[in-house]
Amino acid sequence: MLKFLKQVSDYTKEAVQAAKYIGQGLSVTFDHMQRRPITVQYPYEKLIPSERFRGRIHFEFDKCIACEVCVRVCPINLPVVDWEFNKETKKKKLNHYSIDFGVCIFCGNCVEYCPTNCLSMTEEYELSTYDRHELNYDNVALGRLPYKVTQDPMVTPLRELGYLPQGVLEPHDLPAGSRRAGKLPEEILEEMEASKS
């Protein structure tokens, strides 16, 4: 009899506990309802890409020495370097340079290894086209600089999570002049130099 009663009381306790947990869960979801949506409404609002963002590759034609290092370090030998040897100056002359961004994986190896720094990463990521051949950028298209999100009057720029003040998880309605958590890289550098001297 006592054992049965204990079973009943245990069962009731378990049921009450389950109900308590569901109640806790409900309070969590209810609490979420009064938070501001973190939605970035894309064409009107855009996140500011971080400084290490690996977007479309920028190419400076005049700096290129046609060494083809970019082709060698590329996982799929993607960049097409069209050059001819100029016998008078005994130098390679670059005719055309192109990268097909339909195939590029944006690994950044070419940028890393380019001896003259003529390749660089931009923050452009809006590459959609109706025809995949349009993604094959020639040296003119590669030389264009993307329009900055922060300078576009049609777009509200929003900061990414790592660039928000401490404790803030949401980029909307930030007070003006609020800075990211921790020190900026240039501040760290300054401190290091100050401590050195």
Place this chain on the structure above:
Amino acid sequence: MNPGIDLQGSFIQILTDFGLSAGAAKVLWLPLPMLLMLISATVGVLVTTWLERKISAAAQQRIGPEFAGPLGTLIPVADGLKLLVKEDIIPAKADPWLFTLGPTLVVVPVFLSYLIVPFGQNLLVTDLSIGIFLWIALSSIAPIGLLMSGYASNNKYALLGGLRAAAQSISYELPLALSVLAVVMMSNSLSTVDIVNQQAGYGILGWNVWRQPLGFLIFWIAALAECERLPFDLPEAEEELVAGYQTEYAGMKFALFYLGSYVNLVLSALLFAVLYLGGWSFPIPVEAIAAWLNISETTPWLQVVTGTLGIVMTVFKAYLLVFLAILLRWTVPRVRIDQLLDLGWKFLLPVSLVNLLLTAALKLAFPVAFGG
């Protein structure tokens, strides 16, 4: 008790004054409340789908529909129109008759159940003396339709979904009926109007929630299971069964299923409000306020206000419950089929039986508080 506004009586009175026979006047009256109920049920579904999207979005810190009409209110209309003009596909090896009959059999009983939902003393289609019983009887037709459409689709997912739907409906019908029975026992009537009137008088304190704390929980869980809403949406569990019995459906037939499930949700919420939350009654009894303000109960404008307040209160309570159902959807994970049946047969059924016996005992012990 003051009868309040009697629209039917006045309508028939006016027509008989014009020289029609009482019978003809009644025939003219009959389609009006039915049509009104049909339209309001459909509009209720549109509102519920919009709420579902918006509340889901809010619970997940999204915005939800925003550009279709103000606050995205035209989204349900867009949904409906899209489904209306979509191609109606019957799979090649499906049974066309059962396949077509299935969704109809799911939707019609749900709409039929709106017959007994009261929005006021005389604001319902019919005050049946077996109202609640009719609802329970009608709600057990739906699983036949689900099973039928699942079987006729000639698809393994649809068949499994249909079987699950049938198993689930049958196992949760019992605790649902038993918890309703406890309420019925307290109000000595199966009629929805009597059940509400029995709760009236003490305002919010007189509602059945306080007298049936177990009953209303069981009813709500069972009602969610009957509506196949999360956490009990196993028949449509998309991770396991694609969409269950709806898998092969498209266009208007799918829309019927969709409509049926949401109408059922609103209906359950309405009946929950009627059974446990005092139906159309205001938290503070309107009669008491009127007496306190020295206004006679038969004042015409007061009666109009009372009637409107009744409709508003019923709908408000129902939508509060719909809100709770949607919030639950994003809180509770889906149960497994064995857990579902365990919960139904091993927990809800005995608990609801105990609840029924307890109510009976309390009714014998304290006939004043528990409806002698």
